[in-house]
Amino acid sequence: MAPRAALPLLLPAALAVLLLVAACSAAPGVFQVRRRFPAGGGAAALRAHDGRRHGRLLAAADLPLGGLGLPTDTGLYFTEIKLGTPPKRYYVQVDTGSDILWVNCISCDRCPRKSGLGLDLTLYDPKASSSGSPVSCDQGFCEATYKGKLSGCSANVPCEYSVMYGDGSSTTGFFVTDALQFDQVTGNGQTQPGNASVTFGCGAQQGGDLGSSNQALDGILGFGQANTSMLSQLAAAGKVKKIFAHCLDTINGGGIFAIGTVVQPKVKTTPLVADMPHYNVNLESIDVGGATLQLPAHVFETGEKKGTIIDSGTTLTYLPELVFQEVMFAVFKKHQDIKFHNVQDFMCFQYSGSVDDGFPTITFHFEDDLALHVYPHEYFFPNGNDIYCVGFQNGALQSKDGKDIVLMGDLVLSNKLVVYDLENQVIGWTDYNCSSSIKIKDDKTGATYTVNSHNISSGWRFHWRKSLVLLLVTVVCSYLIC
Numbered sequence: 001m002a003p004r005a006a007l008p009l010l011l012p013a014a015l016a017v018l019l020l021v022a023a024c025s026a027a028p029g030v031f032q033v034r035r036r037f038p039a040g041g042g043a044a045a046l047r048a049h050d051g052r053r054h055g056r057l058l059a060a061a062d063l064p065l066g067g068l069g070l071p072t073d074t075g076l077y078f079t080e081i082k083l084g085t086p087p088k089r090y091y092v093q094v095d096t097g098s099d100i101l102w103v104n105c106i107s108c109d110r111c112p113r114k115s116g117l118g119l120d121l122t123l124y125d126p127k128a129s130s131s132g133s134p135v136s137c138d139q140g141f142c143e144a145t146y147k148g149k150l151s152g153c154s155a156n157v158p159c160e161y162s163v164m165y166g167d168g169s170s171t172t173g174f175f176v177t178d179a180l181q182f183d184q185v186t187g188n189g190q191t192q193p194g195n196a197s198v199t200f201g202c203g204a205q206q207g208g209d210l211g212s213s214n215q216a217l218d219g220i221l222g223f224g225q226a227n228t229s230m231l232s233q234l235a236a237a238g239k240v241k242k243i244f245a246h247c248l249d250t251i252n253g254g255g256i257f258a259i260g261t262v263v264q265p266k267v268k269t270t271p272l273v274a275d276m277p278h279y280n281v282n283l284e285s286i287d288v289g290g291a292t293l294q295l296p297a298h299v300f301e302t303g304e305k306k307g308t309i310i311d312s313g314t315t316l317t318y319l320p321e322l323v324f325q326e327v328m329f330a331v332f333k334k335h336q337d338i339k340f341h342n343v344q345d346f347m348c349f350q351y352s353g354s355v356d357d358g359f360p361t362i363t364f365h366f367e368d369d370l371a372l373h374v375y376p377h378e379y380f381f382p383n384g385n386d387i388y389c390v391g392f393q394n395g396a397l398q399s400k401d402g403k404d405i406v407l408m409g410d411l412v413l414s415n416k417l418v419v420y421d422l423e424n425q426v427i428g429w430t431d432y433n434c435s436s437s438i439k440i441k442d443d444k445t446g447a448t449y450t451v452n453s454h455n456i457s458s459g460w461r462f463h464w465r466k467s468l469v470l471l472l473v474t475v476v477c478s479y480l481i482c
Contacts, residue, residue: 078217079257082181082193083200084129090218091119094246094257096312096420097278098222100161101180101230102201105173109205112216121218124202126176131197135159135175141199142175145228161201170207175199180230185260185440188450198233225277225422231259241443242422246312249434249453250414256438258451264439267419269428270370273302279420279427282367283308283406286323288330289360299323306404308366310427312418314409317379321396321403328392331359331379348389355380355388364408370428374412381411 078093083103090103104111106125115121126132135141135158137150142159150159158174177199184194203219222229223244227236234240240259247256273280283300286293299320301307319327332338335358338349351358359376366372380388391411396403417432432438437452 079221081221083124084178085131086129087179087181088122088124090122090124091115092219092221093217094221094223096223096246096310097314098220098229099224099226100201100228101198101219101221102161102171102173102203103219104206105202105204108173108203110211111203111206112211115216117215117217119217121216124218126178126202129178132176132178135177135199141177141228145175171201171203171205173202173204176202185258185442185449185451189437189452190449196234196237196239198230199228200230223420225279231422234259243420245417245419245438247417247432247434247438247453248312248410248414252435255434256417256451256453258438258440260440261443262417262419262438263441263448265417265430265432267417267428267430268368268370269419269421269424269426270366270368272422272425272427273307274425276302276307279310281308281310281427283364284367285365286327287363287365288327291330293323293326293330295323295326305402308406308408310408310413310418312410312413314407315411316391316393317374317409317411318393318395318402318405318407320406321394323406324392324394324396327362328390331362335359343383343387343389346389348383348387350386351388352386372408372412372416372429373431378412378414 078091080089080091082089092101092103103124104121106123106128108123111123113121113123126134136155137143137153137157137159138155139159142153143149145159145161160172160174162170162172177197180196180198180200181193182196183191186192201219223231226232231240231242231244235242241261243261244259245256245262246258249255270281273282280302282302285300286295298306299322338351340347340349342348355376359380361376362374362379364372364374379391381391383389395405395407413429415431415434416429417434417438418427418429420427435453437450439448440451441448
């Protein structure tokens with residue numbers, strides 16, 4: 001279906017320009033962006049951030065890494081874990097698109113020693129842990145990771161990793177095996193320390209953004225599907241099922257992150273696309289205000305450089321240009337009097353009423369009749385003084401490789417319980433109050449336990465009252481005791 005030729009006649013000029021992917025003239029205004037994206041960065045900085053991540057999703061990288069952000073404030077999703085003996089605390093970013101756990105090492109070059117988040121960072125020292133041991137290149141983990149023995153490998157040569165990104169950021173290091181300590185669920189709202197042995201990366205050198213102290217953390221905790229992920233390692237050892245869930249609360253802060261079978265609330269699911277490295281699903285149609293958009297069939301096809309990806313590590317949500325145009329046309333069809341202006345490359349407008357009352361719900365329909373409802377307060381985000389900005393982005397502005405991908409980012413995944421059931425290769429979600437609790441089943445005993453939401457940001461040296469930062473406490477069912 002061709003773009004609407006009459007669009008400029010029906011909608012305000014600024015919106016027409018947005019839909020036609022042209023540059024907008026700057027207007028006064030600045031986001032209340034904190035630290036992650038400096039003033040003046042705006043949509044360009046967010047798109048660059050997501051673009052780097054999107055490139056990792058499309059690349060054949062063995063160990064992709066990524067992070068999270070939110071448009072109007074700092075937005076990092078991370079948890080507190082402990083590594084080594086004696087255990088030391090590390091803050092690691094939770095990311096469903098990454099496949100390893102790695103932390104900065106004591107010998108690291110350009111690893112940040114302090115964080116703009118007000119967190120005390122810790123460099124991992126393998127020699128200071130009595131339970132730590134290096135992984136050599138001839139060990140099974142290394143050979144499995146690289147699908148064979150590395151060239152030039154001999155006994156006692158470390159198993160190294162190196163990841164390079166399009167923006168020049170990089171991380172290199174070597175794998176080690178050591179004790180991991182986490183919070184295991186032992187009763188309703190109760191946890192106690194649990195331990196497991198895992199193999200993870202010891203970061204020896206960071207380049208580009210990964211060496212910055214702006215919003216630095218100690219590392220990244222990947223929850224991807226690869227065998228290198230912490231979840232896969234625990235599952236291979238027979239200690240967990242490969243099922244986890246998150247509920248990201250951008251209303252009150254805090255949230256839920258849990259490993260185990262969710263029994264309450266009930267969540268409807270859709271199949272994951274087979275043989276894909278990320279959480280790909282089959283999108284079948286899109287409704288705006290209950291009316292189905294008339295889109296060509298190729299928009300919904302899955303394959304190389306096309307399809308739909310669920311990724312909590314992407315900030316915004318990206319749509320192919322044709323889809324973006326049709327969605328925006330339908331959203332603003334009844335608001336031709338709205339005047340748009342540019343705030344750091346986002347299309348923004350003033351609206352004094354409730355956006356949920358004045359604008360339609362967008363519904364994405366997936367295989368097996370699973371719907372993702374995106375409400376106006378989710379696809380618009382406030383920027384003070386009754387100003388709202390559009391959170392959906394035109395994929396053509398992302399990269400030529402990503403222009404045909406529907407990338408569902410955190411903007412539409414927040415305030416929903418999202419369940420990743422890798423045992424059955426399905427993913428599902430439901431609208432949920434992420435400040436409440438869920439029920440998890442202990443598959444060893446059959447007991448069901450309540451897992452409460454957490455918000456450990458109150459323990460920071462300083463606290464942003466309006467921050468959208470979400471901190472997650474990982475909770476694991478009691479049968480994980482080693």
